[in-house]
Amino acid sequence: GAVVSQHPSWVICKSGTSVKIECRSLDFQATTMFWYRQFPKQSLMLMATSNEGSKATYEQGVEKDKFLINHASLTLSTLTVTSAHPEDSSFYICSARDGGLAGQSYNEQFFGPGTRLTVL
Amino acid sequence: GNSVTQMEGPVTLSEEAFLTINCTYTATGYPSLFWYVQYPGEGLQLLLKATKADDKGSNKGFEATYRKETTSFHLEKGSVQVSDSAVYFCALTPRQGGKLIFGQGTELSVKP
Numbered sequence: 001g002a003v004v005s006q007h008p009s010w011v012i013c014k015s016g017t018s019v020k021i022e023c024r025s026l027d028f029q030a031t032t033m034f035w036y037r038q039f040p041k042q043s044l045m046l047m048a049t050s051n052e053g054s055k056a057t058y059e060q061g062v063e064k065d066k067f068l069i070n071h072a073s074l075t076l077s078t079l080t081v082t083s084a085h086p087e088d089s090s091f092y093i094c095s096a097r098d099g100g101l102a103g104q105s106y107n108e109q110f111f112g113p114g115t116r117l118t119v120l
Numbered sequence: 121g122n123s124v125t126q127m128e129g130p131v132t133l134s135e136e137a138f139l140t141i142n143c144t145y146t147a148t149g150y151p152s153l154f155w156y157v158q159y160p161g162e163g164l165q166l167l168l169k170a171t172k173a174d175d176k177g178s179n180k181g182f183e184a185t186y187r188k189e190t191t192s193f194h195l196e197k198g199s200v201q202v203s204d205s206a207v208y209f210c211a212l213t214p215r216q217g218g219k220l221i222f223g224q225g226t227e228l229s230v231k232p
Contacts, residue, residue, distance in 0.1 A: 006163075034219070043209065043224045044164070093163050095220070109213075109220055111156075114163040 006112035023094035029074035030096035038091040126223035141195040143210035151212040153193040
């Protein structure tokens with residue numbers, strides 16, 4: 001149980017286009033989802049926290065108009081990179097947390113496999 | 121504030137060697153502590169966790185003990201394998217829930 005999927009696993013796009021990344025919790029309801037960005041050989045940087053049905057909370061320095069996050073249901077959150085540029089190329093990872101999964105700690109997050117974005 | 125500090129990598133070991141990756145933390149209250157592993161090109165997988173002082177998390181031969189007195193959560197394995205080569209992240213989350221705070225990651229390379 002507690003599986004999180006991401007789609008696509010990798011995407012290449014041209015500069016100026018927008019890219020949407022989906023994050024799904026497959027076997028539990030994710031009341032909260034998190035979006036991270038990871039640069040090569042570095043740690044994960046939290047970009048934003050999204051709660052189902054409400055606006056995402058962005059970390060300091062993250063442009064909310066560039067990284068649009070939607071958490072429309074308890075199993076799906078999307079991250080849209082708008083007007084992508086080469087500096088947006090990165091590995092984007094989502095995670096999901098369930099506050100009511102039996103036997104699991106409220107604090108535990110389950111991670112997706114990541115999406116590698118390359119902007120040409 | 122809350123923070124996690126890990127030993128710097130890369131760590132290079134021979135197969136069957138003993139592994140220790142140090143992790144210390146700063147936190148208010150009583151956080152939950154985690155070790156995550158990231159294999160090349162993949163997302164993070166939870167390796168083990170501990171939610172209170174003196175708890176020992178263990179999985180796949182890896183162990184870590186929540187030491188409140190030294191604010192540490194060192195990762196150990198008695199005999200590493202080539203397949204253990206990955207990046208290991210120590211992390212905490214405050215007891216009241218919220219963000220995972222990661223250390224900088226430690227790359228482990230195990231040679232045959």
